[in-house]
Each structure stands twice: as C-alpha cells, then as structure tokens.
Amino acid sequence: MLRFIMNRLLVVIAVALTLSVVAFFLLNIAIDPAQAIAGEEANFLEIEQVRERYGFDRPIAVRYLEWFSGLLQGDFGTSYYWNKPVYQLILERIPETLTLALMSLSVTVLVAIPLGCAAALKPNTMIDRFALGIAVSAQAIPNFWLGLMLIILLAVIYPIFPVSGDKTLYHFILPSLVLGTSSVPPVMRLMRTGLLEVMNADYIRTARSKGYFGWKLLIRHSLRNALLPVVSVLAVQLGHKFGGSVITESVFAINGLGRLALESILGADIPTVQILVFIFAFTFLALNLFADILNVYLDPRLRK
C-alpha cells in the first residue's frame, strides 16, 4: 500500500515538474512580460527599461529556474497588476473557491448517486427515463444560462436567495446548484451502468440465495462495487470545480480563484496566471492520486 502511494507520488511529482515548465514557457512566450508591465501606451524605450529592470532580457531557461526555485522555497512571486505577493492573493481567494467546490460536489453526489441507483434498479421504467432526461438536459444547458435563469427565478421574481456575492454560505447555494448540476450527467450515468452491471453479477445472485433482497442487498453487496469507477470520476469533477469555476464565479460575483484567474488574464498578469495554472493542474493531480488511494482502499484486489 505504502509502495503504491510512493509510486504514484513519484508520478505526480514528474507530471507537476512538466506542468511547471509548460505553464511558465507558454505564458512567457505568448505574452511579452515587459510590454504587459509597461502598459499599452509605453514606447519602445520604456519597454526596454522595464525589460532590463525585471531581468526579462535574460534567457527564458534562467528565468524559469529562478521562478521554480522560488516556488520551491515558497516564493510565488509578486503580481504586477495587483502589486501584491501572489501567495497573498491566492490565500485570500481560496476559501471562496473551496466552499463553492465542496458545496457543488455535494449537490452532484446528492443528486447523481440516488438518481443513478434508482435508474439502475428499475431499468427502462419511468424513473429511468426521468433520470436520463435530467442527465441529457443537464448536459445540454450551459452553466451561465442556468445561472442567469436561477437568478431571475429564485433571486429576482421569488427573492429567496441573494442575487450575487459571497458573504455567507447562503450566498453559495445558487452557484453550487449551477456548478453541481454540470457534473450530474457523467456521475449519474456511471452510477447507473456500474450498478446495472453489478446487479447482474454472480455474487449478487449468491447474496440473493443467502436471503438478501431490496435495500439491504443494495447497501451490503452492490453499492461498494458499483462505486469504484464513480470515485475516480468524482475526483476529476472536483478538480473541474476547483479550477473551472471561472464562469460561475463571474456570474455570481464570487471572489474565488476562477475570478482571480480571469482578472489576471485580462490584466496580462503573468506571475499570477502561471501560479494559478500550476495550482489548478496540481489540484487535479492530487485529487486523482487521492481517488486512486481511495479505490485501493475500496477494492482489495488492487492491494498487493
């Protein structure tokens, strides 16, 4: 088990290294950092002055090593746009994004898993069709549209929830619904097909022959087996929610990492953007690792 984790950890480190290279090089090649700092109206001389002052005239590999060694020592760099250390910017925004990600994942789990189970237990019935209908609509509806509609309906016409902002947990309910809905289809479908397969397995017949039926059969003998693939997908979905909530955060004016990313991109703030890209990707990796470990815990066949 420990070996498995060590192996995976090494892979994560290797991928993270590659990621840091890609994040750094792409951004520094795509945008001229000196131009970005000096501003649109700056003349050639001013740009060159900035280039020299910030050391942008040195080779890109040298700058990368400098940046990466800083990263390892906890120095995330300083934002040109916000005039603040990047780590401070990120620390300020993390709670909002984390709250949104976890709440929307709860929405996904609470909707998709029971719905998937119900659909699998009664295949080709009204319940199954209903679940499929929900999955198709959730997949087809864009996040921003659903967000706007929910605001109009539940915040403007029937003012139950606040329109936007991130002051209290109450503010997070509507955005979590929006972000959570987008993950319902894949999770629901996987739950349904997984459980359908499990319910036809020989060991379920064995469990029936022992006297299990109904809910007890589902909980004691099918759920754990069917959840194995779902766990991996949930981890990926949580990664999406952590890094991909740019639109939802903008629609609901939540000051999270997604909005920070958007604003930094618009402001051509390379130090912040490259750290954010790195963080989003790293979160993804970490969550996948976590899912792998969870899978090993749930499935003894993977333990060797």
Added chain:
Amino acid sequence: MTEPLLKICNLAVSFKTHYGQLEVTRGFNLTLNKGETVGIVGESGSGKTMSMLAMARLLPGQAYVSSGSIQFAGADLLDLNTSEFHQQISGKRIAMIFQEPMTALNPVYTIGRQLTETMLLHENASQAAANKRAIEMLEAVKMPQAALRMEQYPHQMSGGQQQRVMIAMALMNKPDLLIADEPTTALDVTVQDEIIQLLVDLQIRFGMAMIIISHDLGVVSRVSENIIVMCKGDTVETGKTAKVLTSPTHSYTKGLLECLWKLEDAHGIAKQSSTAAVLSVNNIEKTYSISGGLFRKSRTIQAVKPTSFSVFSGETLAIVGESGSGKSTIAKIINGLISTDQGQVLLGETPIENMSDKDRARVIQPIFQDPYSSLNPSQTIGYIVSRPLHIHNTIAASKIKKKALETLEKVGLSSDFYHRFPSQLSGGQRQRVAIARAIILEPKILICDEPTSALDVSIQEQILDLLCQLQKDLNMTMIVISHDMAVVGYLADRVFIMHNGEIIESGEASKVLKHPETDYAKKLMASVYSVPRAKIL
C-alpha cells in the same frame, strides 16, 4: 409415510419475449425426502438450471413460473411473497452453490464477512458466535488454516478453495436442502474429485437433502441415488440412477450414454506414424514475470521448464494437464503468439522465430476453445472463412468463394451458412466455422486448444469425429491441448502429461491413459468419473 421435504409438481418456467411467452421448461416433477440426493442431468438449454432457480427465486428478470406448485416442508413456496421467502427460506432452509466460485463470491469483502453475514441475516446471533460458526464450517469443508482464512479476500485463493468457501457459506445456517449447480465444472479434475467427495461427506454429516445439477453423467452417478434427465425443457427420464444409466428407456438418454462411451473408448488404432518430424521443440522455456513497480521486486513464474519433443507427420499428439500446467503456453509458443525465453521451435528445418507471421500461418493454424468469442460477431461466416485466402493470396480471387463453400461443406455446413453471422449459429456450428477457417489454407499442422470444452457432450462427439475425418483426408498433423481425458483418448495417438511446466509422462495414448506410471498421472486418471456400463440396445 412421512411427508417429503420437497415436492415439485408440474412446474413450468417461461420467458417474456417480444413475441410473447416462451416456455423453457414444462411438466417438471420432483419429490425429495429428507437426506436424499437427486441429480438433474441435461445439456445447456435443457432447463435444468431454470427449474432450480425458479425454486430458489433467483430467476433472471424476464423469466417467471408460469404454472405448477412447489411444496417445501409442508408450505407452498409460490404462495410466499418476496420478503417472506427471503427471510424464511433462502440461505436459511435452502442454500445454493454455483458453478463459478470466482465470480460467485463478492470480490470486495473478506471471506469472514461473507460467511458470517449469512448467519447474522437469519439469526439473532453475536458477531463472535458467527465467527465461531464460520471457522467451524471452514474446518468442515477441510480448508487448511481455517481461522486465518477469515481475513482473506476471494482473489487470494485458488478455485478449489473458493468453492470450499461457497460450500461453507451454504452450510452456515444448516439448511435442509442444498442445491449444487454444476459445482465442479469450473474446476480441475483432481480438485473436482475432492469437492464431490466433500459434498457427499457433508450431506451425510448434516443430514441435508441435495439436488445436484450437472451436464456430467459421471458426477451425477457418483453422488445421487435418483436421477432426472432433461432435454429441451422436458423431463425425458427419471428413476434410480443405476437403473437409468444401465437400462435407459428414452432415446435421448441412450444417445447421451453412447456418445459418452464412444468418447471413453480410446480408438487406439495406431496410425502409421512416420518418423519425419514436422515440428521439433528444442529446450523451450518460458518464464512470466509479474512486474512490480519502482519499489517492488518483480516475481517470476516458470510456466514451461526446459522441454523438448518432436511431432511426427500425420500423428495426433495430445498435451494433457490441469490449468497452470503450462500446456497452453506451449501451444501459444508453437502458434507464434508468444516467444520463448530459451531454445527454439523448428518447423521442419526452419526455426519458427525466423519465419514471418504469414509464412508460419500457412503451415500452422489454431482452433480455439470458445467458438462464442473466437469469431468476429460483425462479419459473415463467408467472410470469416475466406479471409485467410485473401490474406495469403494462394488462389485467384475469382475462385475464393468457391473454395470457401467447399471448405464449409467439408466441415458439414451447407452453403446457406455463407451469409449468416456467428450469432445466428449454435456452439457446435460455430466451432465448425472455426475449423473451416483453420483448414482452408490446408495447413500441415492444426493446433486445437481445448476444441470441445465449451460444447455439450452430444456435440463434442460430432466435432471430434469431424476432426478425425479431416485429419485423415487432409493428411494433417494435430496437436491437441486438453484437460479432458475422454477427448484425448478419442483423438490422440501419443500423449504428454504436463504438470507444473514439465512433461512428466509421455507415450502411446492407450498405454498412458490405461496404465499410467507416475503418481500424478495415476491421480489424474483416477479422478475421471466413468459411468457404470451395461449392455444396451
């Protein structure tokens, strides 16, 4: 007269289909007293399993009991609703064991949990009491180190051990009736013997009634005093096992026995064996390594220890052994599907590794075990059979169809089959297609890996006959890989017995099968059940 434990009257099971109701069994009757055993015999699709699943309420979704009654210990089982049935009967008074122990146990829970829950579900017992009972039962099924097994998972055990766990699980609540559905079909013959013996012993010890379902007359004749023979959903014969097997009245039973005996009698006509070796295997060796990760040592398994032999032109060589003996690895090496670590395989004079896949395929063709999965479901029979001709360009394109039709005819399939798809064919017909595909290039060597294990007894005989006939007509050399002594006896001129990657005994078929010398070979032969014979017809 005491009331029988189980009395099934006129039971019929039907399937709901798009075209209406389809009856799969009808008029099934069975009476079983406490402590008695009955065997149900029939081929796949005969309805033997359906009748039992109906009784245990394990029928698949579309199937239902369409008529009849099932009296068990004085109550009509069909009158009970689902929860009553599961609470009072299943696992408690009627227990079941299945064919595939690997898939019948839940892979994610420990043996201990799966054993104890059976008791906890039906009795108000403590976990400690359930653990105690579970260990007792594991000991009853002769599981070595019973107490340590409780923490193990199914995949950490061998097939035989898994089946023992299944049996222990069925016994947890000391049921009145045990239904065993093909309990040994998925196991090696030597293990089969142990499990059957165990079932007989346990039945006496616990005083259970037992219903054993099998396609193997040998197994049934060994354990049960009464027998029911089923065919296509009908009960064709019932009675005392000894009587039914010695003086069958129904033509189906007679035919079944004839096939069996014909298979058992090694035909022993030693063919003129030439001394020219078509294939020589020199010191081949294969070791599989199970790779570790960065921090784990990789483990190695020696599947084939250094082995040499020659195959002579026109003969049939059988390689016999249990799963894991290395026989399939040798077949794969000769087929060029995997490479050897050491040594080489010579085809005539040429090392097989120096030949291109195409050249090798011209000379050596395989027939695989499962015709259900070895044919591409999306291609027509005509395409499948003629494909080798297209690849090898041995004859003009205009003649390919004619040749394919001729070859189909050789394997006993009419030209109607040319445009059909594999899914429209029976198992026996599919295996004929696989044979046609293999012989269309007129190879010198045919490698048959368990050519009939996936088929019913009556079909087995036809396929084996066909192989014999084709071998003679086309003057091919055959290498047969099998665990089934009857098949080997029927086909082989020479036999190799493999055990743990080595050939431990070899010689003429009649000699090796009838008078084995090594202990392992003796054990292997002894574990084959034969059916008591008498003159019939």
